[in-house]
Amino acid sequence: MSYETIEYEVEDRVATIALDRPERLNAFTVEMMSELIEAFDQVDDDDSVRAVIVTGNGRGFCAGADLGGGPDTFAHGEPPAGRIAPRDAGGIVSLRIFRCRKPVIAAINGPAVGVGATITLPMDIRLMADSARVGFVFAARGIVPDGACSWFLPRIVGINQALEWCLTARVFPASEALSAGLVRSVHPEDELLGAARALAQEIATSIAPVSAVITRQLLWRMLCVDHPMEAHRVDSLAISQTGKMADAIEGISAFFEKRPARCSLAPSVDTPDWYPWWDEPRYDNH
DSSP, X not given: OOOSSXXXXXXXXXXXXXXXXXXXXXXXXXXHHHXXXXXXXXXXXXXXXXXEXXXXXXXXXXXXXXXXXXXXXXXXXXXXXXXXXXXXXXXXXXXXXXXXXXXXXXXXXXXXXXXXHHTTTTSSEEEEETTOEEEOOGGGGTSOOOXXXXXXXXXXXXXXXXXXXXXXXXXXXXXXXXXXXXXXXXEOHHHHHHHHHHHHHHHHHHSOHHHHHHHHHHHHHGGGOSSXXXXXXXXXXXXHHHTTSHHHXXXXXXXXXXXXXXXXXXXXXXXXXXXXXXXXXXXXOO
């Protein structure tokens, strides 16, 4: 599939999605939103893909929304009577990443500002170049955070840190992102993608793909349940079902035989019938 604003490639069971508007520091557009959604659909449909890396081409990761529309960039008008406001494009991308069947790694190679920062939040692991900077700058532009940031960011770094970053609109260095737990590690710029690929390969070769699908959603979705019993009920169902499947038999056999497991189940067709177990909320897209 050919794209205009991103690049997509698969190598050694890892898909790499690179934002590709380097002349604009990969500033985010509606076209980029659509292409990212298509790319994540492609990831989910390709059972050869075990993990995903998202990065940027050129000097930037994503410099935020493309402000080429001038002062009216965020003025979408009033919604029709009886309908909610139009969904923000960053949020549409964030929620698509949230629903992804594969583990997602952000390799933040340069400035990640505004929506460029918020779309990394539903990614499972973030790595950052030592020269990169991050900023949740929305309030300085007279708007509020997009990309479901108000849900994701406090869960990752805590409410106090999330409030400080959003209320100051400060653009901060990789060292601050690391100390606050926003990113897992910081690397020299020329070593960042190699580190991300090494981590993606560890994921791709170490775990059963169907287990990864369920585990990823268990950890994200249990962040907001009211009692650990809710997690226990779903865990118990998941263990009882996956324990009967071919990958569990293979995984245990491989353990006793002291060899790598050769898992054969495909996430697109072999997830248990009860997955997904949650009721997705219904939103008006207009």
